[in-house]
Amino acid sequence: AQSVTQLGSHVSVSEGALVLLRCNYSSSVPPYLFWYVQYPNQGLQLLLKYTTGATLVKGINGFEAEFKKSETSFHLTKPSAHMSDAAEYFCAGGGADGLTFGKGTHLIIQP
Amino acid sequence: GAGVSQTPSNKVTEKGKYVELRCDPISGHTALYWYRQSLGQGPEFLIYFQGTGAADDSGLPNDRFFAVRPEGSVSTLKIQRTERGDSAVYLCASSLSTGLAYTQYFGPGTRLTVL
Numbered sequence: 001a002q003s004v005t006q007l008g009s010h011v012s013v014s015e016g017a018l019v020l021l022r023c024n025y026s027s028s029v030p031p032y033l034f035w036y037v038q039y040p041n042q043g044l045q046l047l048l049k050y051t052t053g054a055t056l057v058k059g060i061n062g063f064e065a066e067f068k069k070s071e072t073s074f075h076l077t078k079p080s081a082h083m084s085d086a087a088e089y090f091c092a093g094g095g096a097d098g099l100t101f102g103k104g105t106h107l108i109i110q111p
Numbered sequence: 112g113a114g115v116s117q118t119p120s121n122k123v124t125e126k127g128k129y130v131e132l133r134c135d136p137i138s139g140h141t142a143l144y145w146y147r148q149s150l151g152q153g154p155e156f157l158i159y160f161q162g163t164g165a166a167d168d169s170g171l172p173n174d175r176f177f178a179v180r181p182e183g184s185v186s187t188l189k190i191q192r193t194e195r196g197d198s199a200v201y202l203c204a205s206s207l208s209t210g211l212a213y214t215q216y217f218g219p220g221t222r223l224t225v226l
Contacts, residue, residue, distance in 0.1 A: 044217040090153050097167040101153030
């Protein structure tokens with residue numbers, strides 16, 4: 001079965017610090033991977049996606065992620081956290097018939 | 112431009128009742144997806160349409176759940192004989208077509224509460 005695992009349901013960082021949100025996928029998941037962000041009472045917004053080509057993917061709001069096939073990982077990073085980054089982040093993988101999501105990581109930014 | 116819209120934003124119903132949840136996709140998007148997000152969980156795939164037909168309904172939990180898209184645009188998710196376990200946020204997404212090159216754009220969701 002396909003699965004996407006996000007390590008850490010809550011991650012807390014200081015403003016200006018590095019953000020690292022971890023995502024691992026099962027090998028049965030097609031190697032098409034996504035990160036979505038969900039702000040309170042809003043829909044999911046695509047941050048970035050990996051389909052083919054360059055393994056380092058840059059997204060919106062200064063986020064990037066690196067696809068590492070050998071580690072079955074797709075971790076999300078941002079060099080310097082901002083208060084506006086506080087939100088729920090979802091890693092997802094899958095094919096044309098719908099996405100498989102992780103359980104989400106709640107990112108908390110400490111002032 | 113207008114994004115994906117869903118109505119109602121909140122729906123409270125009693126156990127055993129019938130509910131309909133509506134999704135208006137982005138104009139011109141042929142693919143439409145329904146997901147369910149329970150508290151503390153990521154969205155779970157329910158069903159997707161390519162045009163008017165349900166291309167994959169393998170995520171529907173049981174036969175109380177049904178979805179239609181009669182004209183290839185608006186879709187309605189129908190839940191019969193609701194149960195408390197159906198309480199969740201129901202998300203709709205649309206994309207230009209199926210396939211990974213096409214980003215799924217999500218609506219704000221409908222929060223369903225079954226008392």
